[in-house]
Amino acid sequence: MTGTFQDQDDIRAAQEALARGHNPLVAGGVTRWEDEVGIGRIINRRIIELEPLPTPAQVLSDYQLDQASRKLVVSSREAIRDTLYGRDDRLLVIVGPCSIHDPKAALDYAQRLAGVQGELGKDLLIVMRVYFEKPRTTVGWKGLINDPDIDGSHHIQKGLLLARRILLDVLRAGLPAATEFLEPTSPQFISDAISWGAIGARNTESQVHRQLASGLSMPVGFKNATDGDVGVAVDSCFTSAQQHTFFGINHEGRASAVQTLGNPDCHLVLRGSSHGPNCDPESVRQAMERVRQEMPSNSAAAHGLIIDASHGNSGKDEVRQAQLVEQLAQRIGQGEPGITGLMMESFIEGGNQPAAPLDQLVYGRSITDRCISWPRTEQLLQNLAAAVRARRQLA
Ligand SMILES: O=C[C@H](O)[C@H](O)COP(=O)(O)O
Ligand SMILES: C=C(OP(=O)(O)O)C(=O)O
Numbered sequence: 001m002t003g004t005f006q007d008q009d010d011i012r013a014a015q016e017a018l019a020r021g022h023n024p025l026v027a028g029g030v031t032r033w034e035d036e037v038g039i040g041r042i043i044n045r046r047i048i049e050l051e052p053l054p055t056p057a058q059v060l061s062d063y064q065l066d067q068a069s070r071k072l073v074v075s076s077r078e079a080i081r082d083t084l085y086g087r088d089d090r091l092l093v094i095v096g097p098c099s100i101h102d103p104k105a106a107l108d109y110a111q112r113l114a115g116v117q118g119e120l121g122k123d124l125l126i127v128m129r130v131y132f133e134k135p136r137t138t139v140g141w142k143g144l145i146n147d148p149d150i151d152g153s154h155h156i157q158k159g160l161l162l163a164r165r166i167l168l169d170v171l172r173a174g175l176p177a178a179t180e181f182l183e184p185t186s187p188q189f190i191s192d193a194i195s196w197g198a199i200g201a202r203n204t205e206s207q208v209h210r211q212l213a214s215g216l217s218m219p220v221g222f223k224n225a226t227d228g229d230v231g232v233a234v235d236s237c238f239t240s241a242q243q244h245t246f247f248g249i250n251h252e253g254r255a256s257a258v259q260t261l262g263n264p265d266c267h268l269v270l271r272g273s274s275h276g277p278n279c280d281p282e283s284v285r286q287a288m289e290r291v292r293q294e295m296p297s298n299s300a301a302a303h304g305l306i307i308d309a310s311h312g313n314s315g316k317d318e319v320r321q322a323q324l325v326e327q328l329a330q331r332i333g334q335g336e337p338g339i340t341g342l343m344m345e346s347f348i349e350g351g352n353q354p355a356a357p358l359d360q361l362v363y364g365r366s367i368t369d370r371c372i373s374w375p376r377t378e379q380l381l382q383n384l385a386a387a388v389r390a391r392r393q394l395a
Helices: 008-019 056-062 067-084 103-120 156-172 187-193 207-215 231-240 281-294 318-333 374-394
Strands: 025-027 030-032 091-096 124-129 177-180 196-199 220-223 245-249 255-259 266-272 305-312 339-345
Touching: 056 156, 056 187, 067 091, 067 124, 067 156, 067 187, 067 339, 091 103, 091 374, 103 124, 103 156, 103 374, 124 339, 124 374, 156 177, 156 187, 196 207, 207 231, 207 245, 220 231, 220 305, 231 266, 231 281, 266 281, 266 339, 281 305, 305 318, 318 339, 318 374, 339 374
Parallel strands: 091 124, 091 339, 124 177, 177 196, 196 220, 220 266, 266 305, 305 339
Antiparallel strands: 025 030, 245 255
16 A cells, blocks of 8 residues: 555545445545445455555664664673673663653663663673564553654654664663563564563563564563463473574565574563562562473572562552662672562653653653652662672572
């Protein structure tokens, strides 16, 4: 399909035509309701527009990682692996906004966090959450790639390029980046800049996402399901470690049969559930027992897991999230086994605000889940670093 609906009236007319059983045919840039023979189309009856995007090859060459950033991606992926397999005794801390919506605030946050990484880098391996794709429970803003202007205009091409520019900025600030992979083809545009990937609670049982993880170049954490099921995420670690062949796109954007090697660096992320938290010592012990039944003893997953202090573990309340991080720091300091890393949702300002175009927003405040403020985040990172030092003493 090459044409587009011309405006909102056109779209409304098409919807009315559909309701009457007619067919909005789009050809040569003009919307028509029925084809020449009057029987209507049998495909794309509910597609308003297919707008071609630039190819991954084009986007990657327009916005290239410089040599220092490439080195950072390689070395941080390796360092993350070392923490996951227990070869590095630092705590992996994945911290940053629930979602990125403002390039300026993202860079501001990255620079603050890079300062802390410089100070605490012997104890913490800090990776910034740079999340561009938001999975929604029902509907809502789907993130900067999908709707960069936060106004429902859905300029995905603009969003993709902006996301990539932000990633380049974060890397230049000296921080590795973590993200959730949601759309199966979007990794081709950004994954070279990512050091840790997540598959979220809403997709953890999805074959499409497990296949995707099997071909990703970085370690990937699978969240437990929103209902609290940990077993599906363990199944994901197992499945993604295998080879797969599936539908995807290549760097020229062409539909391709993708064959993967399998990703041995997948692991569990406990994020709580609609029934409450699942990160108390007994839940961690049970989750690890479950992992060890399915995964080989030398896998990343069998060594330890990550606790997401946000989401179901704190009811998305930033005050409870911060309290939980303090409790986790205590437990880590006392040498509790199994906790390889933590995830925190944090931004410059605490809390959140409704999504709206940038000029209507408070600077540095989340437009998705509530986040811990920057000053509180700094304190918590200090606590976590002290806990790692205490754990080291015990060892
Ligand atoms: O991390 C972000 C949110 O928890 C996730 O996108 C779901 O949000 P929603 O329940 O508000 O849609
Ligand atoms: C959406 C997220 O988490 P979850 O999949 O656990 O809800 C997230 O970490 O942004």
